[in-house]
Amino acid sequence: MAGNNRTAWNVRSSNVAKRAHNPIRQIVDKLKVDPQAQKSFISLSVGDPTVFGNFNVDQTANDAVTKQLNTFKHNGYSPAHGTVEARDAIARKFSVPEAPINANDIILTNGCSGALEICFSVLCNPGQNILLPRPGFSLYRSLAEVKEVEGRYYNLVPEKNWQVDLEQMESLIDNNTAAILVNNPSNPCGSVYPREHLEAILAVAAKHHVPIIADEIYCDLVFKGNTFYSMASLTQDVPILSVGGLAKKWLVPGWRIGWILIQDRHDVFNKEIREGLLNLSQVILGPNSVVQGALDDILHNTPQSFYDETIKQLEHNTNLSLEAVSKIDGLKPVTPQGAMYMMVGIDLEKFKDIESDVDFSSKLVAEENVLCLPGECFDYPNFIRIVITPPAGALTEAYERIAQFCARHRK
Template identity: 30%
Template sequence: MSSLKTRERLSEVRYEIRGELARRARELEAQGRRLIKLNIGNPGAFGFRAPEHLQRAIAERIADTDPYTHQQGLPAAREAIAAFHKQRGTPNATPERVFIGNGVSELIDLSLRALLNPGDEVLLPSPDYPLWSAATILNDGRPVYYRCAPENGFLPDPDEIEKLVSSRTRAIVLINPNNPTGAVYPRELLERIVAIAQRHKLLLMSDEIYDSILYDGAEFQPLAPLAGDVPCLSFGGLSKVHRACGWRVGWAVLSGDPLLSGEFHHAMDLLGALRLCANVPGQFAIEAALHGEDTIAALCAPGGRLYEARRAVVDAVGASAHLSLVEPGGALYAFPSVTGAARVGFDDHAFALELLETEDVLVVPGSSFNVPYRTHFRATLLPQPDELREVFARIERVLDRHAERAQARQTAVA
């Protein structure tokens, strides 16, 4: 018998965060090796817990979680999300325009499926979170990347974005605060991107899952209040700010002029109905998360665990002979660049594999985030600060070897 054929477009999809290197890491663990895995922004794997008042909210309603709910989510949960967005100034933030999904990941896929016809284009940041590229491709769209260059603090140039708009462009995607770079977008930049969407009649899609994870005075500006009547889909959830990844609770809020987005709203509703509903127990925690105690700010302030982890990485890179870093203003990651002699002939995937095999550390190659260069890697800020200092000491050892090999090659050529 011939082997089963798979969808051809899967060959265009990459997700190295859980890909080949992660599979090799599991093999090493099976051999008894103890690894430090910095590939996934998964707070629960590093000892973080979802806040107790969220756990209680689910426990108190667990007897009510057996039936399916409405395809867009529990009415009370959608009301809580709409109220939260209304406080932010989101126009037309009503429960009817809220969609709850099994994490933001599912909603990204559903929304692109609702939007795209074969060959339609989506403007994506480079670097991006690779699910956005994968979901575009698997829904028969075409990713078109706008640069977020390191020399510009990983912020995009709106003029470059507009030059990429074609007759097939349907949406502009923003990830703010950004994964993998930690960039936080200023208001003026967002206003210019809104103006592009308005001129070209594009849907704005704003991934804001890290909206409250901010450092050193960085300020988050939600996109929807600036978008006004321009259709905008804003994504949020419990996974990161509330450290509840496994609960799989995300939401999307459709704002802007309802007359411009009515057909898209119906398409989202239909696709939601086809998968029946999202995870019900976790939805009972949404109101407590959005309108209860703030449990993330202290973690991001000086002395807080995330703040001190970030500082450990910033200090380690500052002391390194081989690394540079645009300091992350938000989110849970750092995206360092290799510099100097170690950069000569550097390949991010080969480096990540060597780091894993020789130093028991797993990171994600920067090229996995759809950038044209191979000189960066992503590391999560979730481990304890001391562990991160140890990680970067190991990284330095690998880069020392890279630099020595590069210098040896240059000497041999000379």
């Protein structure tokens, strides 16, 4: 046995802890919000639709949780990957003739973040690489870094509604590529891919035999003229782990319910991946049992009017945002097709004293008390991301202040 010659305390954080970081926090913590500011604080930065009170959970979901709470049947531990009733409710919701699934193909997780964490773990070894979108949700990078997996970034093209540069994506694939992550509809872009584009991405995955992780947390949050297609419904060949949850479509991010759908027509994932998913889900027990009990009602009895109302408000806010921001000289919004975000390009040439997107966000919050995330948070400089879920009045006020800010700083 090795000896122990410690004579004093010297407790150090692990290498994993040293690698763990959230790029959004790192950047945002440096943007100083002035508590003494004369103008009210308007945040266009938080991807939580509930914070302003204008997007509310449907009564059906609240009643379902209350009902389950009062049965006293959901106070114990449930199976780590979810109760069979909850998994069955999810399978019935998402099963389609082209991609049939049942309760055995579902793993419940702590939010969609928990689902992503398990998917990365089951498919990627340290030293392998995973293809990630740029711009993309920052958790992807954080997970890759913690797991010592190399994130390789494929480009999304703003002039093409943020579609993937397929040639460049394909050029990144090698024998060490463990998976391609596709996020549709997208955070931060607000893009919704047409069927043909998803099929083209699937063709690249099929050609190189690389599985897909499809982050579909914003499923169905699409505006008029666009359709959401799940990737699994468009392929018979490519094995897919689709991740989702209650956070966005059902407007309850705090309830922390997420899921993985194992979509695999030809048993490519086979016993090993399925067992791996189960083993990983068992490390820490799955999401809270009361909401699992309510899941059938939430998924199957929420009225269509709730979903329609969410889209109506998001679409209204998007149109308002596009109209206001496109009038501001020096800013160029990219029209969103769904989700809850709008990316806005900054033409730095037009400004006399703005050096970068981080500088833009930093000066904007200091002078106008309006906070937007700089593109840097999504690996995409010279842009800002605007969250379009605040009430219309707050958005209008924010855009007036941004217009004044730009006018002051323009050459």
